[in-house]
Amino acid sequence: MKKRICLSISLLLILSSISVSAETGAETYDSVGPSYDGVRKVIMYLGTPDYKYGYIDEEGKVLAECRYKEASDFTNGIGTLQEGNTIFAINTKGEKIKTFDSSFTSVSYFDGEKGIATKDGLMYLMDQDGKLASRGYQKLLYDPFSSFRGIGAMSNDKYGVIDWHGNILTAFEYATFWNTASNTSGVVAAEKQLYGIGGYIGIDGKVLVPPVYDFIGGFSGDRGRLGKAGKYGIIDGAGNPITGLIYDNVEDYSEGLAEVLKDGKWGYIDRSGNLVIPCQYTATQGFTNGYATAYTADNKELTIESPIKQSRKINVYVNNKWLYLDQEPVLDNNRTLAPLRGIAEALDYNVDWDASTNTATLQNNSRIIQLKVGEDKAVVNIFDDGRAPEEIFLDVPARNLNSRVMVPVRFIAESIGADVTWEQETQRINIKASL
Missing domain, CATH: 3.30.457.10 (Copper amine oxidase-like, N-terminal domain)
Incomplete structure (x- = not known):
């Protein structure tokens, strides 16, 4: 493929925090995060590796002083703070509502009903009382803001998917789960070996596309790429084929159009799989602001206007x-x-x-x-x-x-x-x- 995909062992997209230097009241913070439940996480940088965390509300009022070892983003009106070896939860008023077992080294995504705890190097599901509710896993990967409803889990160096009750949704047979930054489908790419045979896991945490393809290109928006035996195609977020495996190469969508290669020539398809610009160019680029660059057989450079823009x-x-x-x-x-x-x-x-x-x-x-x-x-x-x-x-x-x-x-x-x-x-x- 022309473009390399950057792989990540992370199951889900990690939402980027809004990082700025901001002064609120008498305090100056090195980073003010996005608002969740009306609360923003703030960070002070005191020199590597020393960071201090706290919380402020939308008007800059301090809910928790910026002096803690760790702080989570708020989930369902609850955030967690760590001071020394003590981890506790607070509400949006800054009131302490729960202190967790002192043997936990971290607590994340606790929303009053469930969460994830780390103990003795393993990660566990946690119930509403803050008690361990599953066996231990090498890793648990979860994003409360994603449409993906499962939890990626690693056991014996293999990834699978479980639900919050610990039930297995996808067998532990994958070497890696990964995503692309432009993915909006919630579908996760899963490979049995790195750059090897793979498929896709659906938003319900179950196998959407069986791991029988020798190329998995990830999703761009709600369109994903896959290939087998040198032929490539596009699927949607439900696993339905947008095209068959009929092309010699396919690229990610850019501005609603994807580059496709057939018989040595490049063209473009739309989101429905229609060939809207014939395969007639020796090389192409993706669309930006309504235009793309293409090259003819005599190496002439052309600028193409998007048919979507024209229509x-x-x-x-x-x-x-x-x-x-x-x-x-x-x-x-x-x-x-x-x-x-x-x-x-x-x-x-x-x-x-x-x-x-x-x-x-x-x-x-x-x-x-x-x-x-x-x-x-x-x-x-x-x-x-x-x-x-x-x-x-x-x-x-x-x-x-x-x-x-x-x-x-x-x-x-x-x-x-x-x-x-x-x-x-x-x-x-x-x-x-x-x-």
Whole structure:
């Protein structure tokens, strides 16, 4: 394959913290993390390897002084702190609610009902009382923010998947689990040997694609690559084939299009597997801001405009660069609605989705925005500005379209301090923002 995949023994994507130098009140922190349950983890760097951890709320009020050996992100309103050999849990008011067994060397993901503890070099599932509830494993890999619902576990140097009751969902027969940074499907790549025979584990923790393929390329968005005996294809997040194993090479999707090789020539397919640019080039590159570079047989360099960009009735530009959105903007009562995640991430915001409450949360190091599908208002809270959260009303309610949360473009941009203009003649939305 043309592009190498960076492998990781980690089962799931680790959400990147928002790392900044910030001053809140009398304290200056080297890092202020993202907000979970209205609480941010803060870090002071005192020289390698000495870090101190604590918690503050959205207004910068100290909930736990920055003096602890370790601190977890909050989960379900609970965080854990370690001081010396003592590990305890606190709530969002900073009140201590539980002290764990002194033999534990770490506690993670404790949410009041379950968690993971480390003892004597092994990792265990933990119950609501903070007691061990499983046998020990070499590793337990879990991400409470992922759609993947299993727990990766290592035993006898092999990986499998278990649930919170310790039941085995996938047999312990894999050498590695890994993911790619662009994966939004929750599906995990699993290989029986590094760079060897592999398949995919579904979001329910069970085998989605059996480990019979000699190439597993991981997922980009909700599309995954696989290959066998020199032929390659694409599947979706449910394991359904988007293409058969009909190509001599396939690359990750970029802006909704993937490069494919057939009979020595490169072309592009769309997310449905349709060949939208014929296989006619000796070399190609992925699309960026609506354009890609391709080379002809006589080594002539060409610039190709994305057929997706050409077909869109409404296009969005951020700082004069075309923005690919996986759902085309639509008009609703003369208001343009666009996918919340696509525009927010282009403006350097993290986006979390809570399916149980239909709530989307956008945040960066200075601002949090929350809104619910079906409602015409959102709550904006600017970090440590001394003001209460502010309600902002949308021209039309947020709604779901093809599993995408659609909101007015002007609301997304203006709620985070960007300028928005509309060009009627070209049907173009311009967003200007400081990134």
